[in-house]
Amino acid sequence: xxxxxxxxxxxxxxxGLEIDDLVLGILATAEAVTxxxxxxxxxxxxxxxxxxxxxxxxxxxxxxHLAVIPIGAEHVTSDIAIGLRISLDAAERLKxxxxxxxxxxxxxxxxxxxxxxxxxxxxxxxxxxxxxxIEARMEEIFEHVDRELTAAxxxxxxxxxxxxxxxxxxxxxxVEVAKRKL
Numbered sequence: 001x002x003x004x005x006x007x008x009x010x011x012x013x014x015x016g017l018e019i020d021d022l023v024l025g026i027l028a029t030a031e032a033v034t035x036x037x038x039x040x041x042x043x044x045x046x047x048x049x050x051x052x053x054x055x056x057x058x059x060x061x062x063x064x065h066l067a068v069i070p071i072g073a074e075h076v077t078s079d080i081a082i083g084l085r086i087s088l089d090a091a092e093r094l095k096x097x098x099x100x101x102x103x104x105x106x107x108x109x110x111x112x113x114x115x116x117x118x119x120x121x122x123x124x125x126x127x128x129x130x131x132x133x134i135e136a137r138m139e140e141i142f143e144h145v146d147r148e149l150t151a152a153x154x155x156x157x158x159x160x161x162x163x164x165x166x167x168x169x170x171x172x173x174x175v176e177v178a179k180r181k182l
Contacts, residue, residue: 026054026066033163036061043160046145046178048168050074053141057152065152069144073168076137083133084125090118094130095171101138102173103131135177141168142181149182156182 005022012019030045042059051072057065080099081091097117100106106128115122145162149155162182164174 024066026056026068027063029165030056030058030163033165034058034160038160038163041159042154042157044145044149044154044158044162046162046164046166046169048073048141048164048166050167053145053166053168055145055148057149057154057158059154059158065148065154067148067151069141069148071137071141071144073166076134076168076171079133079137080130083129084114086114086118090114090120093118095134098127098130099134099171100131100173101134101171101177103128103135105173106131134171138168138171138174138177139181142178146182 009019009022026045026047029047030039030043033045034043039058039061042057044055044057046053046055049072051070051074053069053072055065055067055069056063076099077088077091077095080086080095081088084091084094086094094112094114094117098112108126108128110127111124112127112130113122113124114120146155149158162178164178168174
């Protein structure tokens with residue numbers, strides 16, 4: 001947002017610093033996590049942030065597509081909070097402690113004690129149920145990513161593949177979900 005950019009630049013100038021240039025975050029991320037060879041061949045960088053998922057597609061060293069999807073890792077946390085009727089803070093702790101993006105590898109009988117992880121009284125729930133909640137939202141994110149890749153004419157045809165970064169990318173088995181959906 002332009003008001004955010006103005007406030008940030010004003011703060012930097014007041015600190016006695018100068019700004020050489022402003023760069024869109026996903027472009028800076030792509031520059032940091034990919035090689036020149038990947039950008040030449042064709043690569044997409046997907047940044048799963050807290051509230052949004054942004055992506056860039058580069059080929060022959062040029063940006064050919066940019067997008068911001070209004071779904072991020074906090075939506076996974078909200079889904080867990082709603083599904084288990086727990087607070088957002090507790091849902092975040094649970095996601096980080098036992099969350100996985102692939103429910104297939106979790107046994108139905110595997111239970112977790114919410115009290116041990118999020119505090120409070122003992123309450124049992126299925127770890128598979130938590131994994132199913134996470135998997136559903138991550139599949140949705142990657143379906144949106146694939147729509148953007150399709151719009152760019154690059155769905156399934158990026159020689160250097162897709163690089164997934166950001167806080168939401170830290171979920172175990174996320175790569176398997178991404179491979180299945182992309």
